[in-house]
Amino acid sequence: MTATRAEHDAMRRALALALRGPRGVNPQVGAIILSAAGDILAEGWHRGAGTPHAEVDALSRLDPGAAAGATAIVTLEPCNHTGRTGPCAEALIRAGVGRVVYAIADPNAVSAGGGERLTAAGVDVESGLLADEAHALLDSWLTVQRLGRPHVTVKWAQSLDGRAAASDGTSQWITGPVARADVHRRRAQADAIVVGTGTVIADDPALTARAEDGSMYEQQPVPVVLGERAVPADAAVRRHPKDLLQYPGDLTTALADLQRRGVHRVFVEGGPSVAASFVRAGLADEFLVYVAPALLGGDMLALRDLGVATIDDALRLWVTSVDRLGEDLLIVGTPRHAEASNEQGDS
Template sequence: MTTATAAPAVRPAEQHALRRAFDLAATDGLVLGPNPRVGCVLLAPDGATLGEGFHRGAGTPHAEAVALENARRAVGPDALRGATAVVTLEPCAHTGRTGPCAQALRDAGIARVVYAQADPNPVATGGAALLRHAGVDVVGDVQPARGRALNPTWTAAMELGRPVVTWKVATTLDGRTAASDGTSRWITSAAARRDAHRLRAAADTVLVGSGTVAADDPSLTVRDADLGGPQPARAVMGLRDLPQASRLAAPGPDGAATVHLRTRDPRAALADLWDHDRRHVLLEGGATLAAAFWRAGMIDEVVAYVAPVLLGAGPAAVGDLGITSITGAVRLDVADVTVLQPSPDDLDLPDGARSGAAAPTVRLTLRPRKES
């Protein structure tokens, strides 16, 4: 277990380098997949910067390796002996697609390591202990909150040992996701649908049930060109085969096939996705799938788009949770409330389309309450 060292042990030059390391880590914006964003700055004994680097995602060199290579090219390998490495995350002790960063720092002659956040990944942790055993001065866990803020979903997934699950749902004010005849386009506004694509772009997997595929034939793609980045994996959970004519039976825009999780057990589905390096699942299925995840205790965040619309009948947002008394109700804490206003283009739509598209929608971000 890593022993935290008090922040005053960090020198002024190291504090400045740590701020720079955090800026470097965020250079590429949101990076999806199994690896966190990490930045590293190497300092000479007099505080001068020898090299710096950041991680660009799974399969690419880690931040420490990039910084070491840049420093070797700039000042030569001898200048690294006695240097200090300042890193946003504890250097890893794991050999995967790349070698252990802690070993690389030790072999380069680094004499001191300062890192902001202890590594919560049980597979990769242990770098601080390896370095200390080699005689390196290690100052650890000096800004854990900022480290977590840099990689909130990755950190939570490491702690949970499964992908983080965000349930996205769009409802009327009375909690309906469609009218009694099954029609649902569109309950919420165009602004809400644009925002939902932002949610998809921030997840590495979008998951629905086989019933939703049969009823709605979704594509589950990010179709907002302004968001850029890779498409999330498309996943279907359930025992039924995908209809051959469905959008999800065909390859996605990136050529990837839909992942079919042939199970009704949320735990088994998430374990399968975890084994495929998926760390953030956006759950977009219907009431039955949502209820299954709630009953399993596998929902970590809710993003609800609530439209100023009443239907009075139609499918509910979530199925039976087995709750028979108000004392058993699922309680959630509100993390954010945002009113999504229409854009000028939405206001220029024809009268028949404008009523729904141009209406404001309330986006609620909620998290299940943790009982004390």
């Protein structure tokens, strides 16, 4: 059976409802219950960990038996897992729903299989409705499911000859205001921003995301500091609107804890040693390199040793875009091995 116009409209509404829920450990999901005539009987969305899932939230707004023979429209395959809440697939079956239409399959092996369970119970199931829109909505959550950790963007600014600072250590500002504004916009899109203790002590960054007029973006990344040295009590980062997290330096442990906290996207800002540590560990999924038309010379490289002993060992990147930002350039790239893995996974 092909999805009806009413089901298309309901899925668009469900996608909009999903955005009302918080982005975190659990996916943002919306659900609509339609009558046989295509009228909306109830709608719901997931409000966060431990709360009813979207399908159950929608069903809870109906009298017993009111969903019999109805159609459930859901942005993500109904779960088949008992955690803090029961399986949504079972809840739909108990409610007597006759048809379920969902946008994308659940990639989590623990909770997947709801579609099969519904089909086995005699429910008509259709998947793939507005799948592109649902993928866009859940992009960061789906990335975490694929990687098993948060997505990591490594960013640095450098002179044309690859230096992050002058010989005396000064680095503000290598790039111009347009490039710096772009960095702040990207900070606001991240869930966490990471620097090392050396950067905190040397530069005293606030690690906030600010608009060009100096006001704070509504979305602020969680400030994360790597290293054993204590962050000074009067450091600017301690005045960040979100609580500071500090890890001793084990990147895998840090990323695992951030994932448990619902962090999907990590923005690594430095310095050169911290950036290199993510690259050496194979934990850099995206590179943002801001290049200023300036020459500094000296030893203050933008990236520390990567363990590359010969040219054959060079980490090659796919350049996905090159943009001019004022007088500066922004080069965006991804590791070539990551692109190959994605292509294999998509085939």
